[in-house]
Amino acid sequence: DSGVTQTPKHLITATGQRVTLRCSPRSGDLSVYWYQQSLDQGLQFLIQYYNGEERAKGNILERFSAQQFPDLHSELNLSSLELGDSALYFCASSPPGGGYGYTFGSGTRLTVV
Amino acid sequence: AQSVAQPEDQVNVAEGNPLTVKCTYSVSGNPYLFWYVQYPNRGLQFLLKYITGDNLVKGSYGFEAEFNKSQTSFHLKKPSALVSDSALYFCAVRPRMDSSYKLIFGSGTRLLVRP
Numbered sequence: 214d215s216g217v218t219q220t221p222k223h224l225i226t227a228t229g230q231r232v233t234l235r236c237s238p239r240s241g242d243l244s245v246y247w248y249q250q251s252l253d254q255g256l257q258f259l260i261q262y263y264n265g266e267e268r269a270k271g272n273i274l275e276r277f278s279a280q281q282f283p284d285l286h287s288e289l290n291l292s293s294l295e296l297g298d299s300a301l302y303f304c305a306s307s308p309p310g311g312g313y314g315y316t317f318g319s320g321t322r323l324t325v326v
Numbered sequence: 327a328q329s330v331a332q333p334e335d336q337v338n339v340a341e342g343n344p345l346t347v348k349c350t351y352s353v354s355g356n357p358y359l360f361w362y363v364q365y366p367n368r369g370l371q372f373l374l375k376y377i378t379g380d381n382l383v384k385g386s387y388g389f390e391a392e393f394n395k396s397q398t399s400f401h402l403k404k405p406s407a408l409v410s411d412s413a414l415y416f417c418a419v420r421p422r423m424d425s426s427y428k429l430i431f432g433s434g435t436r437l438l439v440r441p
Contacts, residue, residue: 215369215371217369244427246428246429248431255416255431255432255433255434256370256416256431256434258428258429258430258431261427261428268425269428271428303369303370305370307427314358314360314372314375314420314429315370315372315429316372317362317369317370317371318369319367319368319369320368320369
């Protein structure tokens with residue numbers, strides 16, 4: 214167990230639907246990062262939150278949004294889902310100051326049918 | 327644009343032989359460098375990192391990586407491969423001046439160690 218918890222582990226939903234992925238960072242970590250891993254595009258950085266505030270944004274679609282709550286857990290909301298959104302979504306966390314690296318969760322596998 | 331390249335989609339090696347997984351980067355300044363490993367249906371696990379100092383960095387499971395500043399490379403190595411090393415390996419960099427601390431990942435290299 215890495216200490217970063219992601220739920221659910223698997224999600225199957227239909228096109229056009231909306232889903233929420235949840236991440237609880239490792240204890241003491243203030244930063245949460247979201248990545249998308251698809252077969253043809255490797256690991257793509259989506260967005261980062263630090264202590265409740267958005268810190269950096271990557272190639273995140275307008276249909277996607279995220280937030281980090283006061284207890285530091287984060288949620289990634291994906292709406293108007295398309296077949297191409299099927300992927301593994303990873304959350305990672307890092308301590309204050311960056312700590313030089315991340316701890317990853319085990320991911321949520323999203324399948325859009 | 328900042329990028330990380332892993333030129334080999336797959337590396338095949340026999341058990342007991344040395345292995346090398348290549349990584350080069352194009353990032354301004356002297357970035358922090360990382361290797362992660364991903365086993366099937368699992369998240370990425372940290373292997374090792376280069377921050378400063380000795381160019382040869384030792385990490386988990388007997389892996390090491392060599393930083394070469396002039397070639398902007400950070401190749402992952404292991405003297406004797408095990409079948410259990412078969413996995414997907416990612417190189418990543420973090421620009422030192424990036425206050426977000428986000429990592430830029432390579433596309434990954436699949437390592438297959440045959441018995």
